[in-house]
Amino acid sequence: MWDNHKALNSFASFLFGAALLMSLVAGGYWIAHSSYFPVRKIRIDGALKHVTPEQLRLVAESELKGTFFTLNLDATREAFEKLPWVRRAVVRRQWPDQLEIVIDEHRAVARWGESGLLSSQGEWFDAASSEALPMVEGPAGSEKDLVRALADAGRLLAPASLRVVGLKLSERRAWDVMLSNGVQLRLGHDDVEGRMARFVAVWQQELVKLPYRIEYVDLRYPNGFAVRMPDYKPGNVLPRKPAA
Template sequence: MWDDHQAMDLLANSLFMLVALMVIYAAGQWALSLPVLPLKTVSVSGNSGNGKLQHVTREQIESAVRSEFIGSFLTLDLNVMRHAFGKLPWVRVASVRRHWPQNLEVTLEEHVALARWGSNALVNTHGETFNAASDEILPVFDGPAGTSHDMARQYAVFTELLRPLQQRIERMNLSPRRAWRVHLDNGTILELGRQQMESRLARYALVYDYSIAQLNRPLSYVDLRYPDGFAVRTEVIPRVKTSR
């Protein structure tokens, strides 16, 4: 008989706990459905030192909030908002979090344009391609699909090697056979080939002042693929005749 009472007490306690949990859950769902804690402010900043955004506009931010904001401070789906901000032009990464009691904090990492990818896209400093409008004067990368990371990495190396000559890269070409060609801002084309591109360009920079520059003529083409030297093609300067 004692065992029967103990079993009944255990069953009663279990039922009580189950009912209590159901009541708490129902109350929580009801509370969340109420229009309590409405969202008051959405603060948006960049992840740069001063927190300012360089490209994303206020209108774009407001449009993203209007199109995707559903619910209150507690029920708002942060993943949906993060995706909405992440789709904006120039946004690389968006982070969204609640700030008690009624604020939403959004931090946007913007792309930093490094170059143009052909004529239709841009390349950021991570070597990623993205679509956005820009009036900035940028070098052009022209290569097979999926090579933007390699081209961004080589651009950084080539730029550093050319820095002592104060020559700037205007365009880089990477062929399907992985051959590199560099167009400089002075009109010269450098043929680097598929191997030892960095050592070839370093040799060009090393001998430029006391060999190439001594030609005193604009260069149109330099082939650096030779093991012990290079071939140079100069621009033809037309002769000017004057009549007396």
């Protein structure tokens, strides 16, 4: 072999290439782990209403570990998503020393029973809020149905200047709605939107004019409805309210 100049040249070229590759790997490792490439700046984007700068600072100080090159983006994203109001976080590197974090907050539309909140995306999340939100209840997995029902009810009740303060879906898929004026609507599980539209029409034409407190309106009848008025006594009709 030592007399074979072609083989010697090939072997020397191989050794040179291997040495060069090892040097590049070692250099790359040094650059990636070098303290000369720290994350010096963090940029936070997003319409933040509930997540505070203090919360973000604490996460950054406790969870951001490594250099610009070695920082684990998935672990960083998960750390920010642990904050109660954060729905999603996107983390990106910006050369040469900046980390960009985009925060997408939950938008709460209701309270889920006695624990947690329901977002506009139909997602339950564990956070506190001082907002006046409707209370909703339903079987596990009905979150998106409840959010859709809230939106539909708000649209249908708007002409009567009423809003939903409580919404319940039973295990048998029957709907009950509590209104801002204290009236409960029993809607059942069939033609819910049609029944609510019928209530709005009758409310504006007749029920709002009655001089009695209405406890509930049962709309589960095919051709009518029942009204519960605790103050009403047969044969003792109270005078109508004077017209405004």
